[in-house]
Structures are given as C-alpha cells and as structure tokens.
Amino acid sequence: MLQEKLEQFVKIMEKQELEDSIQDPKLYHELFAAYLFLDDLVNARFLWKRIPVAVKNGNQELDHMHKIFLCLNRNDVVELYKLLDNYKWSKGVVEIMYELKEKVRMDTLDLIGHAYTSIFENVFGEMTSLSKDMIEDTCKRLNWEIQSGSYPRLIFPKKPVVEKVSALNAEDQLEKLTSIVSFLEN
Amino acid sequence: MASPLEHYVNTVRTMSAAGNFRDLVEYLNESVELLTRNINILDNVLETLDKQNHSLGFLYVIATKLNEIQQNEDPEPILKLVKEFVTLCNGEQVRNAPQNYFDLFHNYTNLLVKRKLNTTQGIPILTIAIEKIQLMESQLTPLHADLCQLCLCSKIFKPALHFLDIDITTIASSEEHQDATTKYFLLYYYYGGMVYTAVKNYDRALYFFEVAISTPATAMSHIMLESYKKYILVSLILRGKQITIPKYSPQVITRFIKPLSQHYHELSNVYINNGSPDAVRSVMTKYQETFIRDNNMGLVKQVLSTLYKKKIQRLTKTFLTLSLSDVASRASLSGPAEAEKYILNMIKSGEIFAVINQKDGMVIFHDDPEKYNTPNMYLKIQEDMNKVIELNKKITKMEEKIMLTPMFVKKSTLPESAVDDKGYPSEACE
Numbered sequence: 049m050l051q052e053k054l055e056q057f058v059k060i061m062e063k064q065e066l067e068d069s070i071q072d073p074k075l076y077h078e079l080f081a082a083y084l085f086l087d088d089l090v091n092a093r094f095l096w097k098r099i100p101v102a103v104k105n106g107n108q109e110l111d112h113m114h115k116i117f118l119c120l121n122r123n124d125v126v127e128l129y130k131l132l133d134n135y136k137w138s139k140g141v142v143e144i145m146y147e148l149k150e151k152v153r154m155d156t157l158d159l160i161g162h163a164y165t166s167i168f169e170n171v172f173g174e175m176t177s178l179s180k181d182m183i184e185d186t187c188k189r190l191n192w193e194i195q196s197g198s199y200p201r202l203i204f205p206k207k208p209v210v211e212k213v214s215a216l217n218a219e220d221q222l223e224k225l226t227s228i229v230s231f232l233e234n
Numbered sequence: 235m236a237s238p239l240e241h242y243v244n245t246v247r248t249m250s251a252a253g254n255f256r257d258l259v260e261y262l263n264e265s266v267e268l269l270t271r272n273i274n275i276l277d278n279v280l281e282t283l284d285k286q287n288h289s290l291g292f293l294y295v296i297a298t299k300l301n302e303i304q305q306n307e308d309p310e311p312i313l314k315l316v317k318e319f320v321t322l323c324n325g326e327q328v329r330n331a332p333q334n335y336f337d338l339f340h341n342y343t344n345l346l347v348k349r350k351l352n353t354t355q356g357i358p359i360l361t362i363a364i365e366k367i368q369l370m371e372s373q374l375t376p377l378h379a380d381l382c383q384l385c386l387c388s389k390i391f392k393p394a395l396h397f398l399d400i401d402i403t404t405i406a407s408s409e410e411h412q413d414a415t416t417k418y419f420l421l422y423y424y425y426g427g428m429v430y431t432a433v434k435n436y437d438r439a440l441y442f443f444e445v446a447i448s449t450p451a452t453a454m455s456h457i458m459l460e461s462y463k464k465y466i467l468v469s470l471i472l473r474g475k476q477i478t479i480p481k482y483s484p485q486v487i488t489r490f491i492k493p494l495s496q497h498y499h500e501l502s503n504v505y506i507n508n509g510s511p512d513a514v515r516s517v518m519t520k521y522q523e524t525f526i527r528d529n530n531m532g533l534v535k536q537v538l539s540t541l542y543k544k545k546i547q548r549l550t551k552t553f554l555t556l557s558l559s560d561v562a563s564r565a566s567l568s569g570p571a572e573a574e575k576y577i578l579n580m581i582k583s584g585e586i587f588a589v590i591n592q593k594d595g596m597v598i599f600h601d602d603p604e605k606y607n608t609p610n611m612y613l614k615i616q617e618d619m620n621k622v623i624e625l626n627k628k629i630t631k632m633e634e635k636i637m638l639t640p641m642f643v644k645k646s647t648l649p650e651s652a653v654d655d656k657g658y659p660s661e662a663c664e
Binding site: 065066094098122159162166171231 | 389391433434591
C-alpha cells in the first residue's frame with residue numbers, strides 16, 4: 049500500500065522537479081524519505097546532492113535523513129534504529145519513517161534466515177531492535193529454535209521457504225518452448 | 235522592418251503554405267548571412283512568424299540569435315523562445331533541416347552548461363526535441379548526447395535512462411556533417427557510460443564505454459581516451475580484472491591508448507597482481523593528481539573498496555568452510571567482526587552464497603543455489619531468446635540490404651581471376 053503510494057508520489061515529484069523545480073522545501077523531506085523507504089539509494093544520493101544549500105543549511109531533519117541514508121548504504125542497521133528512534137520526525141514523514149523501521153526489521157529477519165545457521169541472542173536483538181520477550185515471540189512465530197542456557201543464548205534460524213508460483217500454464221509454456229527450439233534448429 | 239527581411243518573411247510564409255520545404259531550406263541556407271547582419275531586429279521577424287506553421291523559418295531565426303548571443307547578454311529571452319519553439323514546432327518541417335535543428339540544441343545546451351545556468355530546465359526541452367525529430371525510438375540522434383550531458387550536470391538521471399535503455403538500431407545524421415555526427419555518437423556513449431556508472435549499473439556502463447573505444451577510427455579522439463580510462467576502472471569494479479579491449483577496435487586505439495593511460499594501467503596491475511590494499515592505496519596517492527584531474531577519483535576509491543569483496547569472493551572458490559578470523563586475515567580485514575559484516579553484506583547483495591555460524595565463528599560457503607528449474611528462470615530465458623530472435627532478424631535484414639547495393643553486387647560478381655586470395659578484388663580491377 050504505502051509502497052505504491054510512495055512510488056506514485058516519487059513519480060509526481062520527479063516530474064515537478066523537471067518542470068519547475070521544487071519550491072516548497074518540505075517536499076524535499078518527503079521525497080528523500082520516500083527514496084529511503086523504497087530503498088532507492090542511488091536516487092537518494094543524488095537528491096541529497098541536488099537539494100539547494102540554502103534548504104540544507106541548518107536543517108536538522110534533512111541532516112538526520114542523510115545520516116540514515118549513510119547507514120542504509122553501509123547496512124548499519126544498529127545505528128539506523130537509533131537514528132530513527134531518537135528524532136521527532138515532522139508530520140509529513142513520520143509515517144514513512146515508522147514504516148521504514150518495520151521494513152528494515154522484516155528485511156533483516158529475512159537476511160538472518162538466509163545468512164545464519166546460528167546467531168547469538170544479543171546480536172539478533174541489536175540487528176532487529178527487539179526486546180528479549182519480543183525475540184522469543186518472533187522466534188516462536190518463525191519456528192526458530194532457541195537453545196536454552198545462560199545469556200546470550202543461541203538462536204538457530206531457518207531459511208525462509210520461498211513459495212513457487214507458476215505464472216504460466218503448461219500449454220503456453222510448451223508452445224513458446226517449441227518456437228524457441230524451432231528458431232534454434234533452423 | 236528592413237525590406238530584405240520583409241522578403242524573408244514573405245518567402246517563408248508562401249513556401250511554408252505551399253509545402254515546398256526543400257526549396258525553402260535552400261533559400262534559408264542562403265539567408266543565414268542576411269539574418270546575422272540584422273541580428274538586432276530579428277525579434278520583429280519572429281513576431282510575424284508562426285512557430286507551428288513556419289517552423290523552418292522560425293528555426294533559422296532563433297538559431298542565428300542563439301549563435302550570435304553576446305557574453306554579457308541576458309539569456310532568459312532566448313531560452314524562453316527555444317522552449318516555446320520546441321513545444322510547438324512541426325517535426326515534419328524541421329526534419330528538412332536536421333543539422334540546423336541539431337545545432338540549435340547543441341548551442342542551447344552549451345549556453346546552459348557554459349554559463350552555469352540551471353541545467354535542469356533543459357532536460358524536458360531536449361527530451362521533446364529528441365522525440366520530435368526521431369523517426370523511431372531506437373534511432374540515435376546527436377541530441378541524445380546533449381540530454382545526457384544536461385542530466386549529468388543536474389544529477390537527474392531518469393530522463394536520460396529512458397533513452398539509454400533503448401538499444402540503438404539506426405542513427406540520424408545529416409550527410410554533409412559526418413564529423414559532427416561521429417563526435418556526438420562518441421559523446422553519447424561516453425556520457426551514457428557515465429550515467430550508468432552514476433546509477434551503479436556497471437554492466438551497462440562497461441558496454442557503453444566499450445562501444446566508445448571500439449568505434450572505427452583512423453585517429454584517436456579524446457573522448458575515446460577518457461572512455462578508456464573509465465573502462466579500466468569500471469571493469470575492475472565489476473569484474474575484478476582488466477578486460478582486454480575488443481579485437482575489432484581500431485588499431486590506432488590499441489597502439490596509442492595504453493601509453494596515454496599509464497597510471498591507470500599501473501593501478502590495475504597492482505590491483506590484480508599484488509592485491510594488497512596498501513599497495514593499491516599507495517598507487518592511488520602516487521597518482522592522485524592525475525586521477526583528480528581526470529575527475530576519476532571517486533571511481534578509483536570505489537575500486538579500492540571492491541578489493542576486499544573480490545578477495546572474499548575468491549575465498550569461496552577455494553574453501554568450503556573457514557573461520558571468520560581466517561577470512562579477516564586472508565582478505566586483509568581488521569578482524570572477525572569486520573569480516574562478518576562484509577560477508578553479511580555480500581550475502582544480502584547476492585554476491586556470494588554462504589551462511590555464518592556464530593556458535594563456532596565459522597562461515598560455510600555454498601554454490602549458487604540457482605538450479606535453472608524455476609518458472610521465473612524460464613521466463614528470463616524466454617525474454618533473452620526473444621531478444622536474440624529479434625537481433626537475428628535485424629541482421630538478416632541488414633545483410634539483404636547490403637547484398638542489394640550496386641557496389642557489393644559489382645564486387646561480388648567479378649570473375650574469379652580478378653579476386654585476390656582474400657576474396658577482395660585485386661588492384662588491377664579497381
């Protein structure tokens with residue numbers, strides 16, 4: 049939902065910027081936030097370079113967003129959560145920033161599932177910004193085993209199962225395959 | 235209004251109304267001098283012409299105005315005129331004088347860039363200008379290069395990517411200005427490569443630089459040299475090695491380009507053979523001046539940062555499991571924590587396939603899990619196949635076209651004795 053809304057918004061803003069530059073500085077905040085949420089770091093970087101110095105100077109919120117951009121760029125999620133939590137975001141971006149945190153957390157959980165066979169509880173907590181109880185809940189939900197013992201306990205993540213969806217029916221596939229083979233043979 | 239200009243207006247009006255564009259262009263070409271001489275009163279002429287109905291006449295006037303603009307003159311009025319012209323002009327009419335049309339926008343771009351004006355305003359204008367003159371969307375025009383340049387100056391890349399992503403199949407050129415066409419062809423691939431590098435689409439960037447350096451030439455252009463420098467750096471970033479330039483590149487390139495880019499070669503040699511970050515860093519400092527002067531320092535820094543990744547990637551080929559501290563020492567990283575961070579990032583971006591075991595501080599490397607048996611892979615193959623089929627069709631068509639040219643027919647039907655051992659007509663017959 050938010051994803052699509054932001055994609056639309058970005059499109060409109062990009063068009064507006066081309067046609068008669070962005071007048072309201074607040075829109076830079078929203079556009080920058082949108083790029084961050086969409087994980088469009090390339091465009092975020094160049095937007096940062098494009099924002100007029102007059103707008104950037106002394107603008108704490110934009111400065112904070114830029115720090116977040118740098119964290120995303122080097123995958124420093126621990127610092128990222130801190131930055132997201134320790135700032136009072138303005139009305140236009142607060143929702144995006146909240147969702148960004150959730151998204152990063154989901155992505156990180158997915159990554160942990162792929163990249164770790166075992167991970168210590170404290171590292172897991174830092175990477176997902178979850179409290180002890182929430183860690184247990186999350187692991188239970190994902191069916192990840194927690195080894196009992198003293199702190200920090202070990203967690204054994206499992207690879208998320210990717211659902212296979214077939215978009216084509218067999219007849220279609222066969223037909224296309226035939227045309228490809230006939231091209232190669234001739 | 236002076237009477238020769240009145241005559242100009244009248245001729246433009248009558249000939250445009252009659253649709254006699256070819257003669258009109260001839261007349262206009264002869265009138266350039268007249269227009270230049272009366273530069274101060276051209277605004278009066280513009281008032282009497284309609285941008286849509288008299289596009290050609292209008293084009294010549296604003297082209298002259300833009301060409302003759304003075305250093306201290308306010309550029310706003312002419313910029314506004316170009317903007318109005320491009321939205322209203324008749325594509326069919328201006329296609330009769332393509333070179334003047336191209337020159338107008340080349341000068342327009344130059345004006346924006348040289349005077350350090352707001353280059354963003356030029357992007358939509360060049361976009362329209364290209365779309366108006368193009369016969370099909372896969373046709374390259376000299377204006378593509380200008381658009382890319384404006385996008386680079388404004389740091390806005392989407393409008394350029396829209397054009398860059400389309401593979402070129404034909405080139406719009408005007409016969410009498412072949413040199414200019416070549417320049418803008420090279421510039422398009424050079425700027426295009428830079429745009430792709432900026433958005434980190436290195437694969438495509440490498441291809442663009444490759445086209446620039448493998449374009450047939452009898453003398454080396456500076457654009458080619460600069461493309462070559464970037465080609466070396468991008469190939470290090472993308473592949474971790476230096477790719478040899480294609481065999482079909484012009485000889486003059488292979489001979490002269492290397493001595494002219496010594497410093498870059500040294501960097502790539504150290505990167506590939508020595509592989510220690512310190513050695514690469516020392517080359518960087520040694521030739522810092524060159525890299526900064528060439529505006530390539532940013533890329534050079536990226537080359538250095540990929541070095542660690544390349545080392546880790548190489549480890550995956552040798553080892554099945556390795557402790558994190560071993561990874562750190564073999565990839566010249568500071569310690570196991572940094573190694574873990576690198577590996578995690580590389581797993582995320584799909585550069586390696588591995589799992590980390592924090593319990594024992596080990597990392598287990600896997601092979602690529604792609605088994606090429608999913609519907610998505612099938613779709614991808616299908617897409618690629620369609621491209622190949624299309625390409626094949628195009629080549630067949632081009633071949634047929636060549637077979638039908640009188641020159642080819644003449645040479646290929648010569649008696650066998652008149653052909654030398656390479657299949658070319660021997661000198662006696664030419």
